[in-house]
Amino acid sequence: MRALWKVLAAMAIVVAAPLAAKGDPLPTLPPYAGAYQPQGMDERGLWMMVDEDERRLRDSKAVVSDPKLQSYLHDVVCRAVGAPRCDSVRIYVVRNAAFNASMAPNGMLVVQTGLLLRVRNEAELAAVLGHEFAHFELRHSLVGFKQKRSATDVMAWAGVAAAGAYTYGGTGAYNTVRTAQSVQNAAFGSIFAFSREQERQADLLSMAYLKASSYDPRCFADLWGRVMDEADATARGRRQRSTRYDRVAFFATHPATLERATYLRELAIAMDKSGEDGRARLDAAMVAWRPQLLADQIKLNDFEGTDYLLGELAGAQWTADLLFARGELYRSRGNPRDLVSAAGFYRAALEQEPSNADAYRGLGLAQMRSRDPAAADSLRRYLAMKPNAVDSAMISTLIQ
Amino acid sequence: MLLRLWVPILASVCLVASGSPATAQEKSGIKPGFVLPQRSARILLIRPTIKVGAQSTGGMFEPNADWTAQAKENLAVALAAAQTKLGNEILIADEPIGPAATTMADYRALFSVLADSVIRYQFFVGNRLPTKKRKDAFEWTMGPGVADLAKGTGADYALFLFNEDQYGSTGRKILQAFAAMAYVSVKSGEHKGFAGLVDLHTGDLVWLNADLAMGGDVRTPDGAQKRVSQLLKNFPGSSQSAAPASAAK
Amino acid sequence: MKRTSFSIFAAALLLHAAPGLASNTLIPSGVPVAVAKSPLTVTPDREWNKMGARPGRNSETWTIDGDGLNDVTFYGGIETGRTLFREVSKKAKPLPHFSATMLLTDLPTLFADSYSIALDTQLMTIDSVEPTAFLGQKGIRFAFTFSRLNEEVRRKGEAVAAIVDGKLYMITFEAPDVFYFQRDQPAYRAIVTAATIAR
Numbered sequence: 001m002r003a004l005w006k007v008l009a010a011m012a013i014v015v016a017a018p019l020a021a022k023g024d025p026l027p028t029l030p031p032y033a034g035a036y037q038p039q040g041m042d043e044r045g046l047w048m049m050v051d052e053d054e055r056r057l058r059d060s061k062a063v064v065s066d067p068k069l070q071s072y073l074h075d076v077v078c079r080a081v082g083a084p085r086c087d088s089v090r091i092y093v094v095r096n097a098a099f100n101a102s103m104a105p106n107g108m109l110v111v112q113t114g115l116l117l118r119v120r121n122e123a124e125l126a127a128v129l130g131h132e133f134a135h136f137e138l139r140h141s142l143v144g145f146k147q148k149r150s151a152t153d154v155m156a157w158a159g160v161a162a163a164g165a166y167t168y169g170g171t172g173a174y175n176t177v178r179t180a181q182s183v184q185n186a187a188f189g190s191i192f193a194f195s196r197e198q199e200r201q202a203d204l205l206s207m208a209y210l211k212a213s214s215y216d217p218r219c220f221a222d223l224w225g226r227v228m229d230e231a232d233a234t235a236r237g238r239r240q241r242s243t244r245y246d247r248v249a250f251f252a253t254h255p256a257t258l259e260r261a262t263y264l265r266e267l268a269i270a271m272d273k274s275g276e277d278g279r280a281r282l283d284a285a286m287v288a289w290r291p292q293l294l295a296d297q298i299k300l301n302d303f304e305g306t307d308y309l310l311g312e313l314a315g316a317q318w319t320a321d322l323l324f325a326r327g328e329l330y331r332s333r334g335n336p337r338d339l340v341s342a343a344g345f346y347r348a349a350l351e352q353e354p355s356n357a358d359a360y361r362g363l364g365l366a367q368m369r370s371r372d373p374a375a376a377d378s379l380r381r382y383l384a385m386k387p388n389a390v391d392s393a394m395i396s397t398l399i400q
Numbered sequence: 401m402l403l404r405l406w407v408p409i410l411a412s413v414c415l416v417a418s419g420s421p422a423t424a425q426e427k428s429g430i431k432p433g434f435v436l437p438q439r440s441a442r443i444l445l446i447r448p449t450i451k452v453g454a455q456s457t458g459g460m461f462e463p464n465a466d467w468t469a470q471a472k473e474n475l476a477v478a479l480a481a482a483q484t485k486l487g488n489e490i491l492i493a494d495e496p497i498g499p500a501a502t503t504m505a506d507y508r509a510l511f512s513v514l515a516d517s518v519i520r521y522q523f524f525v526g527n528r529l530p531t532k533k534r535k536d537a538f539e540w541t542m543g544p545g546v547a548d549l550a551k552g553t554g555a556d557y558a559l560f561l562f563n564e565d566q567y568g569s570t571g572r573k574i575l576q577a578f579a580a581m582a583y584v585s586v587k588s589g590e591h592k593g594f595a596g597l598v599d600l601h602t603g604d605l606v607w608l609n610a611d612l613a614m615g616g617d618v619r620t621p622d623g624a625q626k627r628v629s630q631l632l633k634n635f636p637g638s639s640q641s642a643a644p645a646s647a648a649k
Numbered sequence: 650m651k652r653t654s655f656s657i658f659a660a661a662l663l664l665h666a667a668p669g670l671a672s673n674t675l676i677p678s679g680v681p682v683a684v685a686k687s688p689l690t691v692t693p694d695r696e697w698n699k700m701g702a703r704p705g706r707n708s709e710t711w712t713i714d715g716d717g718l719n720d721v722t723f724y725g726g727i728e729t730g731r732t733l734f735r736e737v738s739k740k741a742k743p744l745p746h747f748s749a750t751m752l753l754t755d756l757p758t759l760f761a762d763s764y765s766i767a768l769d770t771q772l773m774t775i776d777s778v779e780p781t782a783f784l785g786q787k788g789i790r791f792a793f794t795f796s797r798l799n800e801e802v803r804r805k806g807e808a809v810a811a812i813v814d815g816k817l818y819m820i821t822f823e824a825p826d827v828f829y830f831q832r833d834q835p836a837y838r839a840i841v842t843a844a845t846i847a848r
Contacts, residue, residue, distance in 0.1 A: 002788050059501055059502060059505035060801060061772060061796045061801060062771075062772060062796065062798075094770060095772060097771055113771070127652070177723040238743060255523075262784070267771065270827065292679045297818060299761070299762045299766070299773075300766065301743055301744065301766055332745070334750070334755075365752060365755075369751075369752060390775070390776065390777045390778055391754060391777075391778035393778075393779045394778045394780050395754065395781055398752065398753075398754065403669045409736070437794070453752070504808055505801055506802075506803070506827050507827065509801035510802060510825055513717045513718060513800075513802050513825065516715075517714055517717050519715070521673075521715045527673070529698040529715065530675035530698050531672060531696055531698055540714065541828075542828065543827060545827065545828055601781050603828070610827060
């Protein structure tokens with residue numbers, strides 16, 4: 001068994017891919033190959049799987065079917081990476097409140113609504129979509145797949161060895177099991193370390209796209225700065241330690257966000273290029289969706305993170321939809337002081353948008369939980385403005 | 401509340417415990433008293449899910465497009481041949497578009513939940529639901545609305561197929577030998593499939609076969625034939641299905 | 650045999666969490682039965698199976714064909730500061746807590762948020778809300794629709810709830826939108842109608 005350990009440990013080290021040195025130069029844009037067809041056994045197999053996944057995704061209930069939004073996103077990809085490149089991309093918007101996007105090797109680009117909620121302008125969105133496109137252009141899924149295969153091999157061996165240790169017992173058994181777990185972890189870690197290197201390469205290429213685009217290249221680092229702060233706020237709210245700074249979280253598939261924000265900012269400064277942020281276009285495209293995405297975010301039971309996010313979206317100007325969302329957030333936590341704050345946010349929302357019936361509903365319910373006699377009046381206004389609301393009968397019984 | 405991890409029984413598993421009585425499992429069931437009308441059934445084949453690839457030492461599925469294409473072709477030929485022998489006609493459903501695609505997706509999804517439920521709560525003896533324990537009981541349905549899938553085809557039955565093959569790599573086979581010493585069984589390769597026949601007039605599931613360890617190399621025509629005969633083992637109307645019981649194998 | 654179980658344990662520990670098996674029991678028709686280790690008693694009008702696995706401390710689940718096809722869950726007195734059911738991950742995905750100071754209108758939100766966090770889905774909507782009498786109290790009835798992550802089955806559901814002596818009592822039903830919801834809704838409603846609470 002001992003000898004096996006040494007072999008396993010050695011294998012785990014071999015598998016671990018070295019991270020590239022910091023300060024890589026920005027790649028020059030490679031000539032685009034055009035309609036690519038998969039080569040070799042692994043790649044053709046991979047495409048077959050994702051083609052099947054795409055077939056399923058197309059009929060999925062989680063996909064937001066809004067042709068206008070889809071065509072807007074396609075335009076953003078084109079503005080980000082250029083016309084011949086973007087032609088091969090199919091975009092699917094998925095209702096998922098987490099901040100993410102992913103691109104499959106066959107050109108299927110999945111954009112989560114949590115990303116759309118968090119980008120403050122079109123340039124930030126373009127940077128993320130360009131990053132995903134870079135994975136596609138660099139054919140990372142295939143390389144990642146081959147890497148993952150050797151790492152999972154090591155894990156299976158370690159699992160069997162640990163089972164053997166339990167079976168044959170003895171004083172060393174506990175240590176052997178511990179060692180097995182750490183070998184498994186090391187192998188797991190190598191999958192993610194490898195993936196971190198891919199992320200860096202994609203970051204670099206996406207910065208090269210930005211350089212050639214009409215956008216301001218500094219936006220990418222701005223976005224990462226906020227994502228980092230939001231994660232901190234979430235951790236604080238859940239009484240956990242921050243995961244930022246230069247430590248690389250063991251399972252993190254992405255470079256430590258601080259390191260990432262730093263090198264992205266350095267690259268942007270080195271480019272010495274300004275550009276548009278396209279905020280007005282993004283706002284126009286998202287206006288129909290933002291209330292829904294805000295509601296999805298509030299359901300996550302992440303008070304601190306959401307409060308931070310709302311503040312960042314507001315910037316200097318709290319709009320009615322953000323004030324309403326903040327009211328809903330505070331009312332859902334429901335401490336006596338939260339209910340008072342919530343009522344204040346609803347009132348502020350109503351000052352800007354007196355026709356917002358749901359703000360009267362929230363105000364009335366917050367007041368009722370605070371035993372404020374003004375509750376009945378607020379709820380009556382809600383019922384008068386929205387007589388066919390799904391909960392009108394229920395609300396009526398509250399004020400009888 | 402569906403909270404427990406919905407571990408699909410058919411998902412690939414790296415290591416499985418061997419010899420434990422808790423894993424005792426039946427493989428097929430047929431609705432009591434059901435007889436397929438001889439030599440006249442028109443069966444609509446729902447777009448089958450077929451995946452073929454290799455299994456690496458770590459148990460990861462390596463999809464193989466060539467093997468899958470070969471297998472699809474071989475299985476289709478073998479299936480048509482098997483049903484012609486039984487005297488049934490196999491209709492291949494066109495790929496639906498528009499609202500029909502949604503209906504198809506809904507019923508494929510329902511079938512997978514239904515098949516999962518049959519395996520989990522009837523075939524899996526240790527976990528069987530008391531109302532499913534009664535002698536010869538096999539009461540499962542997709543509801544009469546499933547007939548919508550066959551509008552205009554004149555089909556009497558719908559056949560749902562699922563097939564996944566992973567051929568063990570050399571590394572996997574060596575691991576298997578080591579694992580045996582540690583009293584852990586590592587399966588080298590996974591060959592599983594399930595097939596279900598739904599009566600389009602009532603919506604009832606009249607037959608389900610779920611075999612998690614199947615034979616026959618679907619990459620070759622002969623192997624595909626063997627596989628189809630296994631998938632369709634106890635298929636209503638075939639010679640093996642003389643006794644209409646939820647037969648344990 | 651002992652060796653085998655140890656190795657199973659090790660394998661499960663390292664590679665897979667094995668789903669726990671607890672035996673399922675028969676609930677006969679027409680016989681009053683106490684549910685969810687609580688003062689809640691119901692009298693079903695057909696046979697049901699009680700699932701061996703409970704979603705949480707004060708709850709239990711009944712089914713006809715398996716919990717993916719029809720699922721009735723009883724919540725028997727959730728106390729202030731408790732979640733509706735066991736948390737999948739307290740750290741990464743904490744569930745909201747019930748509070749006796751909640752209004753009846755807060756209960757659908759509590760339920761929907763708990764589901765959407767636990768099932769990792771944003772596809773969870775409350776379709777209707779109305780007042781009802783439940784356990785001799787003012788209660789709330791609501792209908793909902795949801796789909797789990799990576800599963801393309803749309804499920805519909807219905808729930809009734811009331812707060813009795815500061816504790817939450819609730820009976821929910823859910824089933825695939827295709828066929829099962831409509832077929833089994835009357836049996837669920839019969840359970841709700843005949844529910845009583847010992848006080």
